Amino acid sequence: MLEDELQVVIPTEADLPDSDEQPVDNELQVLAPGLLRAILAYLWADRFDWFFGVNLGIYYNAQEPSKPASKPDVIGPDGFLSLGVERVRTNQELRLSYLVWQEQVMPQWVLEVVSRQPGGEYDAKFATYAAMGVQYYTIYNPAYAKRDGHGVFEVYRLEQGQYVQQLGNPVWMPELGLGIGHEVSRQESIERDWLFWYDATGGRYPAPQEVIAAQQVDRDREHLRRREAEAALAQEKAALKAEKNHDLLLKMSFNKLRRKIQQQGIDPENL
Secondary structure (H helix, E strand, O other), rough: OOOOHHHHOOOOOOHHHOOOOOOOOOOOOHHHHHHHHHHHHHHHOOOOOOOEEEEEEEEEEEOOOOOOOOOEEEOOOEEEEEOOOOOOOOOOOOOOEEEEHHOOOOOOOOEEEEEOOOOOOHHHHHHHHHHHHEEEEEEEOOOHHHHHOOOEEEEEEEEEEEEEEEOOOOOOOOOOOOEEEEEEEEEEOOEEEEEEOOOOOOOOEOOHHHHHHHHHHHHHHHHHHHHHHHHHHHHHHHHHHHHHHHHHHHHHHHHHHHHHHHHHOOOHHOO
């Protein structure tokens, strides 16, 4: 066989589909990872060594030279995080998909949000992510956990090629420097259970809109404090002015009385 026949062109993003043209099954599959990404964008605003994908295809192996006609394997988690890659490319182009052979980094964390139609989150995808070498796999199943015989929130860590469930809420992931957990909160004007990032002590990182709201509360408090201080100062000035006016009136009355006494030929100093 000729050497040229063994050569295979490694595909780029432009060569591969960036969509399977299948809509997500429910709004939460967009909102949940979108919230996590927004929190990271605020938390790690000064870092450029990470990428968070939302409903973006991960192509995790290229064509094999022994199988020229084979297609790259692809999987599309609801969300994933990769550390050690460019957040913003030097050419400013956005990713069409995530090519592991191009990025040179396998995502360290993936998220699947279970929908009404089971998508293999507990079997096929479970095995695929383990085979890929994804370090942490989170399954979020707030609506169908009872149906599937699983918890609402499950986190798995890859240990010796097998996923081992991690207990607790949140679950700390030291390799990522993040914890992942869930709690009830009002986000997107919707009060329900949401996924959040946490610090090593279990403290929840706020969503951007919560930061903005807290900053507005601080501004309102400062404005109120300033108004109260200004009102107190104005009141004190008014009291001082009233006191000065009172002293002036007393002095005027005293001088008037003094003049009357003097007009009667009496020396006030001898009184």
